[in-house]
Amino acid sequence: MKNSVHSVYIHIPFCDKICSYCDFIKVFYNEKYIEEYLLALEEEINNNYNGEKIETIYIGGGTPTSLKISELKKLFNILKIFKLNDNYEFTVECNIESLTKEKLDLLKKNNVNRLSIGIQTFNEKNLKYLNRFHTKEEVFAKIKYAKDIGFNNINIDLIYALKNETLDDLKKDIDLFLELDINHISTYSLIIEPHTKLYIYNENNIDDDLDYEMYKYICKKLKENNFIHYEISNFSKRGFESKHNLTYWNNLQYYGFGLGASGFINNIRYTNTKNMNKYLNKKFIKK
Ligand SMILES: C[S@@+](CC[C@H](N)C(=O)[O-])C[C@H]1O[C@@H](n2cnc3c(N)ncnc32)[C@H](O)[C@@H]1O
Ligand code: SF4
Numbered sequence: 001m002k003n004s005v006h007s008v009y010i011h012i013p014f015c016d017k018i019c020s021y022c023d024f025i026k027v028f029y030n031e032k033y034i035e036e037y038l039l040a041l042e043e044e045i046n047n048n049y050n051g052e053k054i055e056t057i058y059i060g061g062g063t064p065t066s067l068k069i070s071e072l073k074k075l076f077n078i079l080k081i082f083k084l085n086d087n088y089e090f091t092v093e094c095n096i097e098s099l100t101k102e103k104l105d106l107l108k109k110n111n112v113n114r115l116s117i118g119i120q121t122f123n124e125k126n127l128k129y130l131n132r133f134h135t136k137e138e139v140f141a142k143i144k145y146a147k148d149i150g151f152n153n154i155n156i157d158l159i160y161a162l163k164n165e166t167l168d169d170l171k172k173d174i175d176l177f178l179e180l181d182i183n184h185i186s187t188y189s190l191i192i193e194p195h196t197k198l199y200i201y202n203e204n205n206i207d208d209d210l211d212y213e214m215y216k217y218i219c220k221k222l223k224e225n226n227f228i229h230y231e232i233s234n235f236s237k238r239g240f241e242s243k244h245n246l247t248y249w250n251n252l253q254y255y256g257f258g259l260g261a262s263g264f265i266n267n268i269r270y271t272n273t274k275n276m277n278k279y280l281n282k283k284f285i286k287k
Contacts, residue, residue, distance in 0.1 A: 005052040005265065007247040008082060010041070011258030012075070013062040013276075016098055020131040021159070023193035025260035025274050026062040034071050036280050037259075042078045044257050044284050048265075054082050056089040056244040060116075065098040069106060076110040084111070089153075089243040091116050096134040099142050108149050114242075115146060116155040116186075122176045123169050126162050131197070136176065143180050153240060155184035160218070161211045162190050163203055170214050174221050183240040186233050187218050 014029040014037075027033070057079070067075065084090070091114040092107055099117070107115070121127055122136050146154060158177060160170050177185055189211055192198050205211070219229055227235040231245060247254050256263030260274040273279055273286045 004253065005050075005054065005255060006252035007056040007058065007244055007254035008049075008054050009244075009254060009256045009258075009261055009263070010057070010059045010079070011062065011256070011261040011272075012059060012064040012067065013037075013259045014066045015061065015063045016066045017131065018197075020129065020197040021190060021193065023196050024062065027276060029063075029066045031068075033276070033280070034067065035074075037276075038071065038074050038078065040280050040282055040284075041075075041258055043282055045078060045081060045255075048257075049081060049255065051083060053085045054088065055085050056091070056247060057082060057084070058091045058093075058244045060093045063095050063098060064092050065094040065103055069102055072103065072106055076106075079110075089114055091155075091242070091244055093118070095132075096139055096142055097132075101142075101145055104142075104146050104149060104151070108151065113151070114153040114155070115151055116157070116184075117143070118157045119177070120157060120159040121162070121173050123165075123173060126165060126169070129162055130159065140180065143182065153184070154182040155186055155236075155242065156180065156182055158185060158187045158218075159190050160187060160214050161206050163206060165206065165214075167210070167213060167217060170217065171221075174218065178221075178225055183237040184242065185222060185227065185235045187215075187235070188233055189215065 011025065013026045014034065015026045016029050018026070018028065090112045092112050093116045095118045119139055120130055120132055122139070127133060143154065156177060158173060160173070190205065192203055192205060222235045223229065226237060228238060229235050230241045231249065234242065234245060236242070253264050255265060256272065258272065259276060259279045260272055262269065262271045271286050272284050
């Protein structure tokens with residue numbers, strides 16, 4: 001069991017726009033690159049996957065749902081190679097703006113059974129600060145549609161402790177998150193990372209005491225609403241803990257495919273190149 005491979009992480013590094021706080025590995029969506037990227041990804045997977053039965057697949061980003069339907073179809077074709085265990089968990093990271101009904105139908109048809117949706121906040125001023133743009137109506141309608149077609153395992157991400165955010169603002173966000181009636185919530189206190197727009201504009205974090213007060217409020221309110229605080233940033237209803245997160249926490253082995261992805265195979269940790277040109281030229285591992 002110790003040497004078996006538990007999970008697969010696939011990185012899709014494209015985004016329709018770049019958020020002010022984000023230091024993940026991503027580039028602007030550019031149709032020109034996608035075909036080449038998917039070809040390189042296919043080669044990397046086919047050359048390295050050894051046919052193990054996999055418990056969890058996680059497609060992260062970037063924004064996997066920034067790909068067009070035809071591109072997503074190509075991606076799912078590539079992923080057909082993976083043999084899945086009966087109780088598999090297959091997550092796709094989505095953001096609201098690019099998540100259409102057609103894409104949700106396609107994810108469902110291709111065995112995805114968990115969505116992780118970046119919402120961050122409903123507060124208009126804070127959305128602008130983060131350079132994200134969705135409306136409350138859009139979020140509620142898309143999550144309702146996802147549930148209607150059978151997605152019953154949904155995570156949403158919250159970011160708190162933003163400049164000028166008050167405890168009252170956070171309370172309103174948490175109330176709306178709870179109203180969405182999903183079974184997993186990830187919460188992150190904003191980190192101003194180097195090289196991001198917020199860092200360049202010299203933005204500051206909020207006061208530590210308020211940050212801590214917000215964290216305590218989140219823990220208390222989610223507990224009152226039957227969420228289990230099973231990891232530092234993660235809360236879920238019983239039985240809906242992310243199996244993929246637990247791969248990392250329990251030091252289990254996993255493949256990491258795609259630009260900048262990390263893996264842990266044959267008890268060796270590796271990280272792929274973060275350089276798009278090198279990746280497209282199939283020089284996958286960082287040297
Ligand atoms: C891989 S990221 C983004 C997924 C998806 N592209 C999106 O934006 O919705 C996963 C989550 O990490 C959190 N995050 C990213 N950068 C952060 C930062 N600088 N500080 C705090 N949380 C951050 C956000 O909640 C984000 O949804
Ligand atoms: S937060 Fe998500 S959508 Fe925004 S730039 Fe980062 S990966 Fe892209």
